[in-house]
Amino acid sequence: MESPLTIRLPARQREALRRRAAAEKRSESAVAREIIDRALGRGFDYERASHLIGSIASRPRRREKDTWRRRIRQRNWRR
Numbered sequence: 001m002e003s004p005l006t007i008r009l010p011a012r013q014r015e016a017l018r019r020r021a022a023a024e025k026r027s028e029s030a031v032a033r034e035i036i037d038r039a040l041g042r043g044f045d046y047e048r049a050s051h052l053i054g055s056i057a058s059r060p061r062r063r064e065k066d067t068w069r070r071r072i073r074q075r076n077w078r079r
Contacts, residue, residue: 017031017032054076
């Protein structure tokens, strides 16, 4: 390995890591490296969240009173 890394995990996460490593018959370090690799390789999934970008939902009857909605609309550069 290149360099060691020490992290502190809550007991619940550590136990989950132990159980998974035991179930896969691998070391805890190997399982942690795989999880980190997957998380880092994923990045921001634009396709999955694109329908939410720039949207705000509120009930129609509250639209006039909704100050957050009004502020967002005032500052929205894409209007």
